[in-house]
Amino acid sequence: MVDELDELLTKRAEPQARSHLAEKIIAASLEGRGQKSKAGGFDLAGWFGALADEFLLPRPALAMAVFLVLGLFAGMNIETPTDEVGEDLVSYLFVDESFDTGDWL
Amino acid sequence: MADAEEESDERLMVRVREQDHQAFAMLVRRHTDRFYATAFRMCGQQEEAEDIVQEAFLKLWDRPESWDASKGAKFTTWFYRVVTNQALDRLRKRKNSYGTEVVERLVDPSKDQQREMEDSQEQKYIEAAIQALPERQKAALNLCFYEGLSNKEAAEALGVGIKALESLLMRAKAGLRDELTRRGLIRRKEDYG
Known part of the structure; x- marks a missing residue:
């Protein structure tokens, strides 16, 4: 006697075959092989490309945002020579008007 | 050509390990439909099932040494494992694994509308019930019952x-x-006789 559940499960439809899929996979594997064979001999452009790839950021937007925040934070906390000028601005701009310039002015 | 067609999967894999692309193409043509069906039954979506099968075959091409003939496993058994694991990974990433795609695909235009609706509804319930199973139970059912x-x-x-498999199936x-x-x-048990 066939179990009622088993009988019901046989009614599940077969997935339709994808006629183009095998050829798509074969084509994709050939592309991969092209890349492999290029890497076989020394290729200067390829070498520079690989070097550039080493510096690729996995999440550029996040990296830029982090650097921006760190930059702002560092900028606000590190003293620069211009800050010293700012603190001593009055003396920096002070002109001794009592100084005798003589007649040449 | 006929000899090549009859070449075993395991023999073809030996050639794939030697970077024989023709052997790889034969394996792909021979098994794509079967493993697409496996992936589709697991994830319930055409595009995702295609991606799973493509990814599995391309990994096989890139790293054919991952199939170890010395372990004595049949190629298909081993590849079922590869495809099923990839499908399980994707299902874990995407908890809501069942869409309406399956139901729409099931309708046979040659049947009358009433019957079509009944079948569609019934198949919808069966598919939904299977897709709602825990992932490993679903995989066990698919492999044993459908594959x-x-x-x-x-x-x-x-x-x-x-024993663990039997428990999953049960x-x-x-x-x-x-x-x-x-x-x-x-029917409920009490409805019998």
């Missing part, structure tokens, strides 16, 4: 012992029976 693997082969493909069927009884597709 026709023996318990031993399915256990190998899932990387579990035979729980899958119990879950399905409950759900389909609740939907009225299976």
Whole structure:
């Protein structure tokens, strides 16, 4: 006697075959092989490309945002020579008007 | 050509390990439909199933040494494991694994509308009940019931012992029976005789 559940499960439809899929996979594997064979001999452009790839950021937007925040934070906390000028601005701009310039002015 | 067609999967894999692309193409043409069906039954979506199969075959091409002939496993059993694991990974990433795609695909235009609607509804419930099973139970059911693997082969493909596989199957069927009884597709025990 066939179990009622088993009988019901046989009614599940077969997935339709994808006629183009095998050829798509074969084509994709050939592309991969092209890349492999290029890497076989020394290729200067390829070498520079690989070097550039080493510096690729996995999440550029996040990296830029982090650097921006760190930059702002560092900028606000590190003293620069211009800050010293700012603190001593009055003396920096002070002109001794009592100084005798003589007649040449 | 006929000889090449009859070449075993395992022999073709030896040639794939030697970077023989023709052997790889033969394997792909021979098995794509079967493994697409496996992936589709697991994830319920055409595009995702295609991606899973493509990814699995391309990994095989890139790293054919991952199939170890010395372990004595059949190529198909081993590849079921690869495809099933990839499908399970994707299902874990995407918890909501079932869409309406399957139901729409099931309709046979040659049937009359009433019958079509009934079938569609019934198949919708069956598919939904299967897709709602825990991932490993679903994988066990698919491999044993739909792919026709023996318990031993399915256990190998899932990387579990035979007892564990039988337990997965039993729980899958119990879950399905409950759900389909609740939907009225299976008669309750008290309705018999």
